[in-house]
Amino acid sequence: MPFGLGKSRRQREFTSLLDDDIVGLLEPGVEIEGKLTISSGILRLNTHFKGQIESAATVIVADKGEVEGEVHTRIISITGRVKGNVHATERLEIKEHGVVHGDIYTPCLVIDPGGYFEGQCHMPAPEPTPEAQTAPNPEASLLPSR
Secondary structure (H helix, E strand, C coil), X not given: CCCCCXXXXXXXXXXXXXXXXXXXXXXXXXXXXXXXXXXXXXXEECCEEEEEEEECCEEEECCCCEEECCEEEEEEEECCEEECCEEEEEEXXXXXXXXXXXXXXXXXXXXXXXXXXXXCEECCXXXXXXXHHHCCCCCHHHCCCC
16 A cells, blocks of 8 residues: 555644654653743643643644643643643634633634633733824814814
8 A cells, every 4th residue: 555545634634743843742641740841843732741831832732631830832722721821922722622720921812612711811912013103093084174
């Protein structure tokens, strides 16, 4: 059988992720405690982790994944459970069945139907763009001149 013909579409997609982007894959049966630092790529966590996660890229907390502790990352997608504060500099997603108990800090928050969040959300105010500062006020032309 030629390579890859017997694999399902999902298996081929998963294999391509492994080849390209995933730098850490923690599945059930592994329990970790401590500090985890990822400099690039995707960490897929599908087991219990207790401690601190520092990632310069992406963290995926899969459906069986449980995190107890603080997470600092660029992007995080949660289908499992996180108990602790989450700092995502770019995007935080809570998928269906995903649960977050703790404060979140992110400029972009997406919660799918069935996702759960309990805590405070801290979103930075967007920086004004140079165009917004110099753009004419459309309401000014509606005011009567005196």
